[in-house]
Amino acid sequence: MVTLARKPKVASRIVRDSSVMSGSPVVKGTRVPAMTIVAYLRAGRSDEEIFEDYPTLPVDGIKAVREWAELELGESLVETREPSRRVAG
Numbered sequence: 701m702v703t704l705a706r707k708p709k710v711a712s713r714i715v716r717d718s719s720v721m722s723g724s725p726v727v728k729g730t731r732v733p734a735m736t737i738v739a740y741l742r743a744g745r746s747d748e749e750i751f752e753d754y755p756t757l758p759v760d761g762i763k764a765v766r767e768w769a770e771l772e773l774g775e776s777l778v779e780t781r782e783p784s785r786r787v788a789g
Contacts, residue, residue: 713764725768727761730754737765741777 715728725734732754740750749763754761769775 713758713760724783725772727757727764729758730756730761732757732761734765734768737762738769738773738775738777741766741769747779 713728714725714734716723716725720726720729721733726732727734727737737750737754737757740753741762742752750762751757766779768779
């Protein structure tokens, strides 16, 4: 059995394709930029809120972004259980 010395560079569900969103990292199978989800998570948004705003995200999309952010950005984005209180505008 082979053991990897380190984790792969990029979570497999986050991809770059020059024909999709100008090559920005996106959640595979969508046009949702990974950095957009990172911004939501940094703002304290819950998974539920993110799925409400991005219904095309696959079920494991937010988890993939969290893993990608940790590997690529060195940032740990913890899951928020309760929806944040948004101000209606």
